[in-house]
Amino acid sequence: MPAAQPPASPERTRPVCPTPASPAPEAVNSARGKGRPRSAAADRAILDATREALSELGWGGLTMGHVASRAGVAKTTLYRRWPSKNELVVDAVATLFDDLVMPDLGSLRADIEAVVAQFAGLLARPETQAALLALFAEGIRDRQLHRRIREAIVDPQKRLVRQGRAAAQARGELEADLDTESAHEEVDIIFDTIAGTVEHRVLVSGEPITPEWTRRFTDLLLGPLTTC
Amino acid sequence: MPAAQPPASPERTRPVCPTPASPAPEAVNSARGKGRPRSAAADRAILDATREALSELGWGGLTMGHVASRAGVAKTTLYRRWPSKNELVVDAVATLFDDLVMPDLGSLRADIEAVVAQFAGLLARPETQAALLALFAEGIRDRQLHRRIREAIVDPQKRLVRQGRAAAQARGELEADLDTESAHEEVDIIFDTIAGTVEHRVLVSGEPITPEWTRRFTDLLLGPLTTC
DNA sequence: CTGCTTTCGCTACGAGTCGTAGCGTAACTG
DNA sequence: CAGTTACGCTACGACTCGTAGCGAAAGCAG
Numbered sequence: 001m002p003a004a005q006p007p008a009s010p011e012r013t014r015p016v017c018p019t020p021a022s023p024a025p026e027a028v029n030s031a032r033g034k035g036r037p038r039s040a041a042a043d044r045a046i047l048d049a050t051r052e053a054l055s056e057l058g059w060g061g062l063t064m065g066h067v068a069s070r071a072g073v074a075k076t077t078l079y080r081r082w083p084s085k086n087e088l089v090v091d092a093v094a095t096l097f098d099d100l101v102m103p104d105l106g107s108l109r110a111d112i113e114a115v116v117a118q119f120a121g122l123l124a125r126p127e128t129q130a131a132l133l134a135l136f137a138e139g140i141r142d143r144q145l146h147r148r149i150r151e152a153i154v155d156p157q158k159r160l161v162r163q164g165r166a167a168a169q170a171r172g173e174l175e176a177d178l179d180t181e182s183a184h185e186e187v188d189i190i191f192d193t194i195a196g197t198v199e200h201r202v203l204v205s206g207e208p209i210t211p212e213w214t215r216r217f218t219d220l221l222l223g224p225l226t227t228c
Numbered sequence: 229m230p231a232a233q234p235p236a237s238p239e240r241t242r243p244v245c246p247t248p249a250s251p252a253p254e255a256v257n258s259a260r261g262k263g264r265p266r267s268a269a270a271d272r273a274i275l276d277a278t279r280e281a282l283s284e285l286g287w288g289g290l291t292m293g294h295v296a297s298r299a300g301v302a303k304t305t306l307y308r309r310w311p312s313k314n315e316l317v318v319d320a321v322a323t324l325f326d327d328l329v330m331p332d333l334g335s336l337r338a339d340i341e342a343v344v345a346q347f348a349g350l351l352a353r354p355e356t357q358a359a360l361l362a363l364f365a366e367g368i369r370d371r372q373l374h375r376r377i378r379e380a381i382v383d384p385q386k387r388l389v390r391q392g393r394a395a396a397q398a399r400g401e402l403e404a405d406l407d408t409e410s411a412h413e414e415v416d417i418i419f420d421t422i423a424g425t426v427e428h429r430v431l432v433s434g435e436p437i438t439p440e441w442t443r444r445f446t447d448l449l450l451g452p453l454t455t456c
Numbered sequence: 457c458t459g460c461t462t463t464c465g466c467t468a469c470g471a472g473t474c475g476t477a478g479c480g481t482a483a484c485t486g
Numbered sequence: 487c488a489g490t491t492a493c494g495c496t497a498c499g500a501c502t503c504g505t506a507g508c509g510a511a512a513g514c515a516g
Contacts, residue, residue, distance in 0.1 A: 035460080035461035035462025035463065035512080035514080036461075036462045036464075036513050036514095037512080037513065038463065038464095039463080039464080042463095042464090057369075058365070058366065058368065058369040059288075060288070060366065063501095063503090064503075065501095065502070073464090073465085074464070075465095075503095075504085076464085076465075076504095076505085077463080077465075079504065079505080080463075080464090084504090129368045130369065133364050133365035133368060136361050136432055137286070137287055137358070137361035137362045137364075137365045138286065138288065140357045140358050141286040141289070141358065146434065150433075150434075154432065154433065185441075185444070186444075188433065188435070189444055189445060189448065192425050192429040192432075192433055193421065193424075193425045193445070193448065195428055196424035196426070196428025196429065197420050197421045197424040198424070199424060199428065200420045201416075201420040203364060204364055204367075204382065204420075204424070205378075205382065205416065205419075206374060206378075207416070213417065216414075216417055217417060220417065220448075220449070220451070221448070222451075223448070223450075223451020261484080261485070262484085262485065262486095262489085262490055263484065263485075263489080263490035263492065264482070264483040264484050264491045264493075265483075265484065265491085266491090266492065266493095267493080270492095270493090292473080292474075292475085293472095293473070293474085301493090301494085302493070302494045302495065303474095303494095303495095304475095304476085304477090304493080304495085307475065307476080308492075312475095
């Protein structure tokens with residue numbers, strides 16, 4: 001995969017990758033406005049093409065040249081923005097998770113079921129399926145990529161768990177936290193359980209998330225949390 | 229990734245891949261013993277080399293030529309046995325799951341914690357981490373690979389859940405199943421929860437499985453199952 | 457309008473992998 | 487023994503990777 005890399009990149013002329021995570025929405029050339037600005041349309045076309053190619057060809061089949069030609073862009077333009085396939089795919093996929101929100105429907109059960117349904121809807125899309133697992137797989141080896149995944153995808157989701165717990169505590173459905181240490185671990189365990197179970201059901205077992213399944217799964221989650 | 233494939237393989241001269249899942253343990257040339265038998269030592273060397281390369285280089289970095297030279301074997305020998313990287317890696321990894329057993333320690337809690345600990349031990353190994361996620365990722369696109377994964381990895385694990393439930397029912401800790409349909413779904417949901425959560429914690433969140441974590445997670449699982 | 461700067465698309469390149477074919481040789485069977 | 491199959495080796499065409507160099511386009515400061 002590394003292929004060539006002769007002088008190991010002497011020094012970049014420009015920061016490269018102007019979209020660290022969430023760039024300025026409509027700022028074509030927000031910062032230093034010296035020369036010709038980068039085409040925002042090209043950015044969008046590239047990210048769209050990446051998602052499409054990803055769902056059709058998978059991670060291994062995704063080719064920089066293919067993405068470039070599909071986006072109507074030169075391959076060099078791709079490399080001017082993203083240093084590697086990893087970074088490109090993270091950016092292309094992370095935006096999909098922006099839609100996840102904590103609804104606050106008035107009961108813990110309803111909130112959980114709503115979040116599970118949202119997450120399931122996201123995972124039902126082929127582009128998310130191929131992208132997520134491929135990213136996780138690469139993240140095992142690449143520490144920097146792993147950090148980017150956590151920042152762009154995992155942490156925003158954990159925030160949802162915290163919000164849901166806080167709302168339930170405000171309603172009196174959950175006891176208040178005794179210490180922050182224990183609360184932190186509780187959030188972690190709930191997050192891993194929800195995300196892991198839904199992902200495993202969809203991506204590994206290959207079965208759909210039905211309302212009936214969501215209900216039973218929520219039963220499992222609520223067991224020790226509610227008053228016995 | 230597909231690279232060349234000129235006449236699309238006219239017709240194979242031999243069945244290829246003599247190890248569909250669990251080959252004859254020590255039969256060097258169990259079936260038709262006509263010509264020179266395939267070297268069992270080569271088989272072992274190749275699978276070992278695959279696991280090593282996988283943990284060092286990951287899926288994308290794993291190269292057939294690299295595996296061949298590391299195993300002290302010609303690249304052609306590799307292709308004589310496995311038609312592609314996918315099949316090779318499945319075979320190399322599936323054996324790791326053979327060690328999982330349902331202990332029957334006398335209580336549902338102890339059984340669950342033991343299985344979680346076993347699974348966590350397996351996932352702590354770098355070769356399993358890289359291999360499992362990479363396999364799942366490829367399985368999204370490749371239906372045949374997905375079937376092989378289910379047969380070689382997923383189904384054996386589901387069997388553990390059934391055994392654990394049966395033991396708990398025999399002890400009176402769990403009610404007997406009302407109908408097989410509902411029992412089947414119950415097994416699925418429990419399996420996805422255990423496997424998915426442990427995998428997500430280790431592979432995505434990147435945190436270790438401690439005894440303390442296992443205890444809290446088991447609390448979560450046992451909530452609605454035990455008498456309230 | 458005139459430079460200056462930066463991006464653009466294009467082409468070409470060396471390095472590297474893929475999976476196959478052909479060869480002579482080794483190993484085992486009847 | 488002959489017959490059959492697996493082995494290691496080399497070479498091959500097709501493909502991807504990431505980079506470099508070119509001329510042209512697009513904006514900005516004077």
